[in-house]
Amino acid sequence: MKSKKMAFISLLVALTAIGAAIKIPSNIGSVALDAFPALLAAALLGSQAGAIVGGMGHLLSALLGGMPLGPLHFVVAIEMAFLAVVFALLYRNGKKWQAGLLFVLGNTFAAPLPFLFLMGKAFYLSIVPSLFVGSVINTIIALVIIPRLSSVVELMISKKKASR
Incomplete structure (x- = not known):
């Protein structure tokens, strides 16, 4: 992984x-x-970066x-890492809304289904509305942000230097 890409991943984890x-x-x-930083990483940098930001970011x-x-x-x-990978696969194949x-x-x-079995129905039902929002x-x-950052990230990470 390039150092610029690693720095951007670190920035998104910090975000x-x-x-x-x-x-x-x-x-x-x-x-x-x-x-949202995991979704940014997934769309702009790929599924591996999205998984890293999603997992580490949640922790x-x-x-x-x-x-x-x-x-x-x-x-x-x-x-979260898994959801970021799925998001990346769909988004990068042009299925943005999906x-x-x-x-x-x-x-x-x-995502909260394991807690249905571990903590009960009341926990699951109480967390779902706020998770939805x-x-x-x-x-x-x-x-909203991904299309605005895509060209900037592409320039930042690419080996080509921007023409002046």
Whole structure:
């Protein structure tokens, strides 16, 4: 991986810390605007970068939020990495709205499914509404920013120097 690409991935992971500070009201307290950097990485840099930012970004966000789910946040980090990979595959194949819709549905309904069995129906039902709102906002932010950053990131990461 090139050093410029690694630096951009690090910047996006750090951006999750800023998103982690912007919370969506929830019974759990861990839903935040920390997913859009993973979607940016997935669309602009590919599935591997999206997975790294999604997983590491969630762990950073959870750590800053006080780890309310404890070690179960590692499960969520794996889920976020997977959702970022799926988003990248769809988005980079021209299916932008499908990528966004699948991310929202996956993050809202599929990602908390393990908690349905571990913590019960009440937990699942209490987290779904705030996950939906957070997922929609994160996805809209990403879908608005990605086209505006794509040429900048391409210039920044490419080996070619910009002509002056």
